[in-house]
Amino acid sequence: MSKPTIFPAPKSKAESEEGTVFAPRFDAHGLLPVVATSAETGEVLMLAFMNEEALARTIATGEAHYWSRSRGHLWRKGEESGNAQRVVELRTDCDQDALWLKVETAGAGANCHTGRKSCFYRTVPLGAPPGGGLSLRFVDAERQFDPEAVYRHAGAAKGTLKSSE
């Protein structure tokens, strides 16, 4: 576990779970997994990561910031696409190593870099052993924007962006 510098160091198990001090427990890479849901519909929009700075900025500004594992830098959701996420509520889990954001999305309302409302637009079939190969089914997969048009810069157009943005 990496040592936090902005937030207090993680507390004992009992204090983490039943206390009121927010002392998030970042993993060995200094990250926390974060799920964002629609404040309006409850739908899961994306699952991403925050480092300390992303979390501190999210709390201070009320706008979701994340750490991109693939690009190795902090980003404000929507900084390019305009689909910013206003945080309506932020919750921590029992042992303070995961977060839940309820958000309102600006712009076209797309939270996925593919232009869709949610990153979770395909279902995995259940009930069969996965060895033989599993075929995904598209659901709720309409695009809210055209990613080629929205992400102008070459890196984005070539698809080096990840998960969102």
Add this chain to the structure above:
Amino acid sequence: MSKPTIFPAPKSKAESEEGTVFAPRFDAHGLLPVVATSAETGEVLMLAFMNEEALARTIATGEAHYWSRSRGHLWRKGEESGNAQRVVELRTDCDQDALWLKVETAGAGANCHTGRKSCFYRTVPLGAPPGGGLSLRFVDAERQFDPEAVYRHAGAAKGTLKSSE
């Protein structure tokens, strides 16, 4: 990224995002983050991790299995508490490195090892710089069971269990 043995190796970015082959992308530790929501209310219940075997068993049986990072082993949700999760729907995200389960919880309906329905029973205040310390607020925090009574074995009672179970 670890090489999968049960599932196909991850595909190209385009195939991962727009294809129908399920080829999940496990991280360097062989894990995927997974969010479980209530199939009934949409509420976020827990955020945990699966390794390949946990995912394969979840798909084959329709019951949620996870990998415990703190205990270093695979567990079937509810194996001790009776609060098993029947998976109603499983979705993958755009780049196939995160999963969303919609579940129905058996037993007392508690998904958190503290006895609560959800692991996310405290909110973090927004709008102030976090440097000065942030005080959590309990919400939706009623216990569905008494963890001391439910987890009989010493390890559980001493609190080596994590996130759920």
